[in-house]
Amino acid sequence: MNNFNIIKNMKNKDSNDNKVNKKSDNDKTKENQDQNKSNKDNKKKHSQDKNNSNQDDKKHSQDDKKHANQDSNKSIQDNKKPNQDNKKNDDLKQNGVSSKSKIKNGDTYIPENKKVEIKNIKNKLDEKNDIKVKKYEDDIIHKASTAKECEINNHDEKKIIEKKKGSLKMEYKLKLKEYKEKDDDLKLREGKIKIKEKKLKHLENKLSEDIKKLDNEKKSLNTILKEKEQELKQKEEQLNQREENLKKIKQYYFPPDTPPILIGLENIGATCYMNASLQCLSNSKKFTKYFLCDYKKDKKKIMANEYYKLLKNLWNKENNNKPIKPTSFKEILSKENSLFAGVAANDSKDFINFLIEKLHEELNEPKLNKDNNIKNEININNLNQGNEMEMLKLFFSDFQNKFNSIISNLFYGILETKYHCNVCQDIKFNFQIFSFIEFHLQQVNLYFSNLGKRPLLINGNKNPDIDLYECFDYFSKVDLMTGQNRMFCNRCNKECDALYSTKLYSGPIYLIIYLNRGKGAVYECKVNFPEQLNLINYIGFKDGPIVYELYAVVCHLGPSSMSGHFVAYCKNRSDNKWYLYNDAIVSLCTKSKQYNDGMPYILFYQAIIRNS
Numbered sequence: 295m296n297n298f299n300i301i302k303n304m305k306n307k308d309s310n311d312n313k314v315n316k317k318s319d320n321d322k323t324k325e326n327q328d329q330n331k332s333n334k335d336n337k338k339k340h341s342q343d344k345n346n347s348n349q350d351d352k353k354h355s356q357d358d359k360k361h362a363n364q365d366s367n368k369s370i371q372d373n374k375k376p377n378q379d380n381k382k383n384d385d386l387k388q389n390g391v392s393s394k395s396k397i398k399n400g401d402t403y404i405p406e407n408k409k410v411e412i413k414n415i416k417n418k419l420d421e422k423n424d425i426k427v428k429k430y431e432d433d434i435i436h437k438a439s440t441a442k443e444c445e446i447n448n449h450d451e452k453k454i455i456e457k458k459k460g461s462l463k464m465e466y467k468l469k470l471k472e473y474k475e476k477d478d479d480l481k482l483r484e485g486k487i488k489i490k491e492k493k494l495k496h497l498e499n500k501l502s503e504d505i506k507k508l509d510n511e512k513k514s515l516n517t518i519l520k521e522k523e524q525e526l527k528q529k530e531e532q533l534n535q536r537e538e539n540l541k542k543i544k545q546y547y548f549p550p551d552t553p554p555i556l557i558g559l560e561n562i563g564a565t566c567y568m569n570a571s572l573q574c575l576s577n578s579k580k581f582t583k584y585f586l587c588d589y590k591k592d593k594k595k596i597m598a599n600e601y602y603k604l605l606k607n608l609w610n611k612e613n614n615n616k617p618i619k620p621t622s623f624k625e626i627l628s629k630e631n632s633l634f635a636g637v638a639a640n641d642s643k644d645f646i647n648f649l650i651e652k653l654h655e656e657l658n659e660p661k662l663n664k665d666n667n668i669k670n671e672i673n674i675n676n677l678n679q680g681n682e683m684e685m686l687k688l689f690f691s692d693f694q695n696k697f698n699s700i701i702s703n704l705f706y707g708i709l710e711t712k713y714h715c716n717v718c719q720d721i722k723f724n725f726q727i728f729s730f731i732e733f734h735l736q737q738v739n740l741y742f743s744n745l746g747k748r749p750l751l752i753n754g755n756k757n758p759d760i761d762l763y764e765c766f767d768y769f770s771k772v773d774l775m776t777g778q779n780r781m782f783c784n785r786c787n788k789e790c791d792a793l794y795s796t797k798l799y800s801g802p803i804y805l806i807i808y809l810n811r812g813k814g815a816v817y818e819c820k821v822n823f824p825e826q827l828n829l830i831n832y833i834g835f836k837d838g839p840i841v842y843e844l845y846a847v848v849c850h851l852g853p854s855s856m857s858g859h860f861v862a863y864c865k866n867r868s869d870n871k872w873y874l875y876n877d878a879i880v881s882l883c884t885k886s887k888q889y890n891d892g893m894p895y896i897l898f899y900q901a902i903i904r905n906s
Contacts, residue, residue, distance in 0.1 A: 554868040558617040558878040563637035570862035573875040574846035577864040617878035654701035710799035730806040733765040762823040800835040807897040839901030849892030863889035
């Protein structure tokens with residue numbers, strides 16, 4: 295039993311030694327893991343060294359395992375020896391020798407041979423344990439020294455690595471900046487390229503649209519050209535027909551080398567005012583030519599149709615200068631205006647004004663929508679002197695849009711009135727259309743008498759002669775607006791004294807002048823008027839008509855304007871001679887300026903010279 299216990303103790307020691315070896319192996323593995331973790335950031339050379347050291351550790355562990363296996367084999371052999379001793383004891387029992395006889399004082403009996411063996415075994419085990427411990431100590435010391443060296447090397451390498459890391463980080467940051475800048479540049483370029491692509495697409499779309507428009511325009515232009523070619527052909531045909539018609543008209547109405555057509559108008563009941571006025575208007579060459587050559591009949595143009603019929607009869611050579619009864623014309627005139635109905639006497643001025651305005655109303659073709667409230671006056675006020683040209687542009691554009699007829703082209707002119715405030719010195723203009731100019735001779739005479747240019751009435755009976763240019767001086771004089779006639783100034787916002795003056799801004803082609811002596815008054819003042827009237831000092835627009843020639847005069851014969859007789863003196867365009875039209879009788883004037891024998895009432899002038 296004692297031997298068995300000894301063997302058990304030996305086994306326990308071996309097992310404890312194995313546990314210690316296992317613990318040491320575990321410690322070694324833990325240390326290796328720590329060293330591997332700490333050395334991960336080192337370079338490849340250090341990692342190779344560590345791998346070599348790990349391989350050495352593995353070799354030591356393998357050697358330890360071999361020694362342990364050898365010790366276990368020996369312990370197994372030792373366990374076999376007690377079994378042999380047990381056999382010997384059994385042999386002794388058979389021979390009569392007991393084991394109790396060998397035990398003294400409670401101690402186990404051990405043979406000396408066995409004791410020696412046990413000691414030897416213990417010594418061997420102690421030697422082995424010492425060798426193992428020394429090996430472990432040497433290994434630990436070696437590993438510690440290598441670890442310190444590695445730590446020192448790792449510390450230096452860490453510093454180097456950190457420096458390299460810093461430099462690498464800086465390089466990385468710089469490269470990142472460069473890459474970012476390049477990326478930004480690329481993005482900008484991409485954006486620009488996209489914008490350019492969009493623009494190119496937009497331009498392509500525009501070009502395609504423009505090409506389509508051009509194609510459509512080409513098509514439309516081709517169609518327009520074809521239409522215009524057809525229109526031109528039609529116009530050429532019309533012109534050819536018109537030339538043929540003109541030739542026929544000239545041969546029919548104005549035949550060459552033949553006596554002039556001199557057809558009178560019969561008086562059908564106090565119609566001398568109408569007959570004299572119609573003869574003057576019919577001798578207005580351009581006006582008559584329009585009706586005989588270009589006028590087109592229309593059911594709506596009642597007065598114009600009747601005037602066309604009358605002119606056609608007045609200039610018909612087949613009438614053989616027989617007088618005409620204007621009955622149908624008088625009937626239409628009475629229907630259009632009750633003032634001329636019946637057989638009452640009337641004024642030639644009123645008849646001419648009505649006929650011109652009525653013909654304009656029927657023949658007018660405005661460019662804008664026709665307005666029933668259009669008058670012959672277009673006012674543009676409250677404009678400074680510096681804006682005069684702008685105001686004129688507005689006025690002319692409005693005038694051209696609203697007035698488009700043969701009447702407005704031949705008989706309409708423009709008057710300019712200038713107002714000058716005496717308080718704030720503000721200047722404003724007023725433009726209006728006119729178809730005639732009227733001079734009140736009594737006012738003209740008094741004005742120049744007060745200025746001392748001529749004496750007052752002599753004995754209350756006779757009045758001195760008046761020149762037509764003096765009438766224009768009176769017409770364009772500067773006058774003062776005061777008292778009840780004060781002007782309302784927009785700048786002062788009250789009524790103020792002001793100066794005003796009126797002048798011809800643009801003259802018409804046919805200028806009609808009325809010499810008003812006053813209704814019901816006996817006034818035998820004579821007016822000297824030239825056959826050529828130069829208005830360069832009285833017209834503002836110098837590019838228009840400047841010089842006029844007298845071609846017709848309506849004279850009044852009788853003691854006053856309310857009683858008497860109207861006759862016409864007209865210059866025939868075929869022989870340029872003056873003829874007296876006294877209703878149905880037409881006679882050649884035997885002396886120059888025979889129209890001065892009567893009392894000139896209405897003067898007809900035609901523009902002959904425009905200022906260059």
